[in-house]
Amino acid sequence: MGLLLWLVAMVYSFLRPNLWVLDWVALTAAWILFLLGVALIVVGLIRTRSLVTTVAVGLVVVVVSATIGSWWQLSPRGWFFVNRPMFNAALATDPGSEYYGARLPVPLRYLSIEGRVSGGYGEQRDTRFFAQWMGVPDDAGGYLHSPSGSPEGFDMYGMMCRNPVSLGGDWWMCGMRD
Incomplete structure (x- = not known):
């Protein structure tokens, strides 16, 4: 049972x-x-x-x-490290133009809280955001892929990314305890 x-x-x-x-x-x-x-x-x-x-x-x-399993709360860096190949595979998903992004393929949905990846706008349009948590009414935190540099100021569903932590290879985490 x-x-x-x-x-x-x-x-x-x-x-x-x-x-x-x-x-x-x-x-x-x-x-x-x-x-x-x-x-x-x-x-x-x-x-x-x-x-x-x-x-x-x-x-x-x-x-x-x-x-x-969603154990990123215990070790955000560790969870990302274990799942990094899947995050890299998820970059092929077009985030679309919806604010909360597009649904990831079924095998990759566990990578974010709602199984979605969202993109940025303007200078950060190449950034991809994988939310690990979402607050009410408007904030979030998670992993970001930002080939153009630091995602500082990226809109994470109402909360701006401040003091992002580099995970190497254009990957960052923001809004998560280090």
Whole structure:
């Protein structure tokens, strides 16, 4: 049962439906289920005494959780580093002209809170923004790809990017704790 609930949380995290209000609930549930999964693995090891099976299941849980789980709150740089190849692949998505951008392809939707990438305007039109959180009424924070230099002053849905942190290779994070 715990494995099924963990799987549901991971599918929600991967698909990123337009239910951003539920993200904190889903994140909390995913962490609880992850910890429950670890406990079940330990119990399984004790009961079955099959080290190979237990380690295999444990590795699958850890790898999937570490890849698509929204643990950027714990380590923004670490989460970006783990997912950097996917962020680079997401740059091929045209952000369109909508304020909140365009939907990412399904395999990449977990990269932002609403599964979207947005672009800039004017001098920053080459910048791409992947929001990790959105506040009410109007602010956000996340990862930015800015080939033209620092994204200082970029409009993150109402909050201007101030003091961006370089992640290397034209990647930055802004509005996130370092």
